[in-house]
Structures are given as structure tokens and as C-alpha cells.
């Protein structure tokens with residue numbers, strides 16, 4: 001079972017080894033007499049494990065505050081397990097996105113027949129999680145831009161650096177410990193997903209994270225890293241954008257642009273098929289007149305990419 005690993009004085013990271021969709025990281029920041037939780041997990045069983053581990057390290061201090069770094073379910077579906085008096089903070093633009101793929105929608109997707117390519121992909125990716133029992137609890141303390149918390153005498157900064165991965169992407173900076181929780185602005189050893197874009201905002205977000213000069217960087221997915229992890233993400237985004245620009249100029253369709261993508265120095269990253277989602281956002285960035293494609297079609301194209309290009313699928317390994 002995953003445990004909380006101490007990454008600095010009174011700061012812990014919940015880190016899942018990267019393998020597929022939905023296995024997100026989280027964090028705990030302790031202060032005098034109280035504590036902050038960074039993200040809940042994708043279902044209630046996982047979030048209970050996280051909260052049990054938090055009780056052990058916090059030594060009687062209650063979690064009084066939590067942050068949802070962004071709208072994806074693997075960072076907020078466990079919210080209902082927090083006490084009613086726990087303040088849940090999030091960027092204002094995070095809330096609408098929480099309703100795009102809510103728990104009952106994910107449960108229905110897993111029951112649906114989506115055809116011979118997409119059905120097994122979705123089962124592998126999302127089958128390990130129990131969505132049916134979840135009631136989505138929204139954050140109740142919303143901010144625009146930046147917000148500073150006092151967690152028992154400890155200063156914690158929240159900065160929304162999006163839109164990038166989603167419409168709003170909050171990072172949690174604990175300056176006295178040199179720790180930065182990045183949410184899904186950072187994937188380590190696995191392929192990022194650009195749902196929203198544009199890439200230029202995400203690249204600027206990488207520069208802003210570097211400017212915070214963190215010593216310990218806890219990504220949304222994958223192992224704990226340092227500033228080199230942020231630089232690798234920046235490199236992938238530039239590489240993907242350059243490819244999209246060239247493919248678009250050659251008149252290639254989004255599918256062609258995705259299938260022709262050379263992962264280059266990022267070939268070892270898991271779930272390379274996610275470039276298909278990112279390519280849709282990049283084409284919109286390059287040509288805002290691109291028609292909007294519905295999410296099931298995008299997932300279908302991604303599953304096709306996985307079947308054709310990915311000899312050993314990591315969809316849910």
C-alpha cells in the first residue's frame with residue numbers, strides 16, 4: 001500500500017508509481033495545530049487510504065483545509081470524505097470542469113459498449129476505480145489568480161497558472177520547505193495531457209514554477225522530482241507544438257498529426273497515446289476555427305493510436 005513519504009519538515013507526498021490513468025499523487029502540509037491536504041483521490045477507497053496515512057503522520061493535528069489543484073476527478077472525487085468544517089480551496093474556473101466527467105458519467109462509460117477498440121481501452125484505464133458510490137463535493141473557498149493560506153503559522157501560496165492542462169491549474173507552494181506541489185502541470189515519466197491549452201500558457205507556467213526555485217517538486221503523477229522534471233515537461237510541450245505546427249502546415253488531419261508524432265527523447269514516457277488529446281488542443285491553438293471534437297471521439301482516436309503505435313499498452317497496466 002502507498003504511504004505518505006516525508007519530503008521536507010512537516011511536508012509529505014502521497015506518490016503512486018506512474019502506471020496508467022487515474023493513479024494520482026497528493027500531499028499533506030502540517031502547521032501548528034492544523035494541516036492542509038493537497039488533492040483527494042479518484043475514488044473513496046483510495047482517499048480513505050490517504051486520510052488514514054495522514055492521521056498517522058499528523059499526530060493528532062486535524063486537516064482543516066484542502067486544495068483541489070484542478071477539475072479532473074483523480075484530484076477531487078474523494079472530497080466528500082473530508083469533514084464538513086474542512087475548507088476546500090480551488091481556483092474559481094476549476095469548478096465548472098468538475099461537472100464535465102462527473103462520477104455518474106464515469107460509471108456509465110464503464111458500462112457502455114463503445115466498440116471493439118475503445119471499450120477495452122476504457123476498461124483498462126478506468127476499470128480499477130469505483131465511481132458509483134461517489135457524490136461529488138465542490139470546493140467552497142474559491143479564488144482568482146493567487147491566494148495565500150496560513151496553516152498554523154505556516155505560509156502556503158496557491159497560484160492558478162492555467163489554463164494549460166485544464167481551464168485552471170493550481171500549484172501549491174510551501175516556501176519555507178522549498179516544496180512545490182504542481183498538480184497535473186507536471187507528469188513525471190508519463191505523458192502529459194493537454195485538455196485545455198494553450199501550450200504557450202503551460203510553457204509560461206513551467207517558467208513560473210522554475211522561478212519559485214523549489215528544491216522538491218511533487219508532480220500530479222509519477223515520482224517526486226526537482227526542477228529538471230519541470231524542464232523536461234517544458235521540452236515535451238515545445239516538441240509537441242513544433243510537430244503540430246509543421247503537421248498543420250502540411251495539411252495533415254489531427255489523426256495524421258497524432259500518428260506521425262515522433263516521441264523523440266520522451267519515448268520512455270508511459271501512455272504516449274495521450275498525444276492524441278494534446279494534438280486536438282494544439283490544432284485549436286494553431287487554428288481557432290477548428291471544429292470542436294466531442295470527448296468520446298477523441299478517446300476513440302486515442303485508443304486507435306494505442307492499438308497501432310503502442311506495442312505494450314500502458315493504458316491501465
Ligand SMILES: [Zn+2]
Pocket residue numbers: 024072074075184220221
Ligand atoms: Zn491527474
